[in-house]
Amino acid sequence: xxxxxxxxxxxxxxxxxxxxxxxxxxxxxxxxxxxxxxxxxxxxxxxxxxxxxxxxxxxxxxxxxxxxxxxxxxxxxxxxxxxxxxxxxxxxxxxxxxxxxxxxxxxxxxxxxxxxxxxxxxxxxxxxxxxxxxxxxxxxxxxxxxxxxxxxxxxxxxxxxxxxxxxxxxxxxxxxxxxxxxxxxxxxxxxxxxxxxxxxxxxxxxxxxxxxxxxxxxxxxxxxxxxxxxxxxxxxxxxxxxxxxxxxxxxxxxxxxxxxxxxxxxxxxxxxxxxxxxxxxxxxxxxxxxxxxxxxxxxxxxxxxxxxxxxxxxxxxxxxxxxxxxxxxxxxxxxxxxxxxxxxxxxxxxxxxxxxxxxxxxxxxxxxxxxxxxxxxxxxxx
Numbered sequence: 001x002x003x004x005x006x007x008x009x010x011x012x013x014x015x016x017x018x019x020x021x022x023x024x025x026x027x028x029x030x031x032x033x034x035x036x037x038x039x040x041x042x043x044x045x046x047x048x049x050x051x052x053x054x055x056x057x058x059x060x061x062x063x064x065x066x067x068x069x070x071x072x073x074x075x076x077x078x079x080x081x082x083x084x085x086x087x088x089x090x091x092x093x094x095x096x097x098x099x100x101x102x103x104x105x106x107x108x109x110x111x112x113x114x115x116x117x118x119x120x121x122x123x124x125x126x127x128x129x130x131x132x133x134x135x136x137x138x139x140x141x142x143x144x145x146x147x148x149x150x151x152x153x154x155x156x157x158x159x160x161x162x163x164x165x166x167x168x169x170x171x172x173x174x175x176x177x178x179x180x181x182x183x184x185x186x187x188x189x190x191x192x193x194x195x196x197x198x199x200x201x202x203x204x205x206x207x208x209x210x211x212x213x214x215x216x217x218x219x220x221x222x223x224x225x226x227x228x229x230x231x232x233x234x235x236x237x238x239x240x241x242x243x244x245x246x247x248x249x250x251x252x253x254x255x256x257x258x259x260x261x262x263x264x265x266x267x268x269x270x271x272x273x274x275x276x277x278x279x280x281x282x283x284x285x286x287x288x289x290x291x292x293x294x295x296x297x298x299x300x301x302x303x304x305x306x307x308x309x310x311x312x313x314x315x316x317x318x319x320x321x322x323x324x325x326x327x328x329x330x331x332x333x334x335x336x337x338x339x340x341x342x343x344x345x346x347x348x349x350x351x352x353x354x355x356x357x358x359x360x361x362x363x364x365x366x367x368x369x370x371x372x373x374x375x376x377x378x379x380x381x382x
Contacts, residue, residue, distance in 0.1 A: 029306040029314055030299040031083075032321035034076050037295075039324040041070035043359070044352035046154065046335045052276040056269045059346055061261065066348060068256035068281040074157055075283055075292035078220050079227030081161060086172050086228040094169045102165045109158040112329035116152045117142050119333060128336040152332055160220045167221070180229045184222065188289070191219040195284045219284045223292065230296060240301035248294040256281040256288065319364065326363030331355055 048066035050059065088097045120127055121141075124134035133145060145151045149159055174183065190211045198204045204212070211217065259280035265271035279285060299306075306314075334355045344351040 028303060029309075029317065030303040031080055032314075032317045033306065034080060034296065034299050035321040035324045036317060038073045038076040038080075039320075039327050040353065040356050041073035041076075042154075042328055043331050043335070043356040044070045044349060045073060046332060047352035047355060048348040050348065052278070054264050054266075054272050054274070054276055056266070056272060059348075061266070063348055064260050064264075064281070065257050066352075067278065068260060069253050071256065071281050071283060071285075071288050072292045072295050074220075075223040075288065076296065077157065078161070078164070078223035079230070079292065079296050081164070082224035082227035083231040084227075085165075085168055086175055086225070087232075088168065089172050097168065098165070102162060105158055105161055105165065108325055108329060109155060109162070110146075112155065112158075113146050113151045114142075115330070116333070117145065120151070126337060126339050127333070128338060154328075154332055157328070160218075163218075164220060164224050167215075171225070175228065175232075177233050180225060180233065183225050184229050186216060187218065187222040187225065190216040191222050192284055192286050192289055195279075196286055199279050222289070223283075226293065227296070230293065231300065235297070235300050242298060242301055245294045245297045245301070249291055249298065252287045252291040252294065256285065256291070259287070320360060323360045323363045323367070326367070327356060327359045330363065331359040334359060 044066055048063035048070075051063035051067045054060060085097070085101065088094075088101075092100070117133060120130040120133045121137035124130040132150065133141070135141075136144070142151075149156055171183075174180070194204075194207055194211060194217075197207075215221070260278065263277045263280055264273040280287060282288060342351070343354060
């Protein structure tokens with residue numbers, strides 16, 4: 001992990017600990033905290049999907065609020081990945097990078113897809129939205145659904161991150177400050193500003209031909225690059241403003257909520273949209289970008305304080321962070337199950353926290369079991 005600074009920059013004292021170790025490989029506790037928070041947010045996003053069916057109820061408004069408050073989930077994951085990986089050449093070669101990262105992510109995608117495909121295909125009546133899988137259940141059916149991300153559509157994140165991994169060896173050659181600023185500016189303009197212009201009424205045909213290329217138009221790439229840029233060129237040289245970042249997070253979240261309500265005609269049943277319009281509380285919204293950046297900065301600036309928390313806190317956070325991948329992979333089995341009457345149907349936030357806790361406990365238990373089996377097998381081969 002490195003952090004480059006300009007010669008004229010004045011570093012705030014609270015960052016001394018971070019800069020003192022910029023040339024030393026270290027474990028960032030704030031990344032673990034963000035991992036846990038983002039993982040909880042993902043589950044809560046999926047327990048509030050009722051927001052996509054507008055109706056004049058307080059429950060619907062609470063679900064819209066949750067969609068707005070927790071939309072930072074996958075942007076934070078992308079930012080953490082970019083922060084950690086765009087400078088990989090300082091730690092290992094490209095072959096090792098693909099072995100450590102692409103293989104791990106691809107394996108997780110494959111395992112999660114196999115498990116969900118078997119569960120959905122063998123027990124279609126026990127889960128929501130599994131008719132298409134049970135209709136052509138088999139090896140060929142698995143291949144078709146896997147290649148089209150129709151086994152578990154929340155796995156879009158893994159396909160996106162693998163795409164970014166393919167680009168990382170090229171992007172890692174362009175991590176100089178001005179180049180990164182250009183990349184962030186270009187992807188921000190194409191993936192955020194242009195969709196805003198289109199949402200405000202300008203047809204995309206007027207700029208789609210010039211700017212509608214996958215590399216430029218990827219908001220995932222924007223967040224990926226932002227993570228590295230903020231960690232290396234903003235956090236080390238900008239005086240921490242925790243209160244300003246906190247206000248920016250709260251205001252952007254509130255603005256997303258009210259803008260989404262207005263966009264969906266919430267004031268009366270007659271004007272209520274028949275289809276949910278989630279632009280303002282989506283990842284391409286400029287408000288979502290502000291929300292993700294402010295949250296990232298808040299916890300990055302809190303790193304020195306987190307380092308002084310009790311060892312027990314750090315241990316728990318690291319354990320929970322290690323379960324994030326598994327929770328992301330399998331929490332949907334709880335969210336979409338039809339075996340049990342929905343728990344806390346009118347309290348989607350509490351249901352999200354409960355499902356996160358249950359899935360995390362299950363994932364950690366399975367990991368512990370696998371470790372014990374591996375240890376036993378290793379001892380038997382001696």
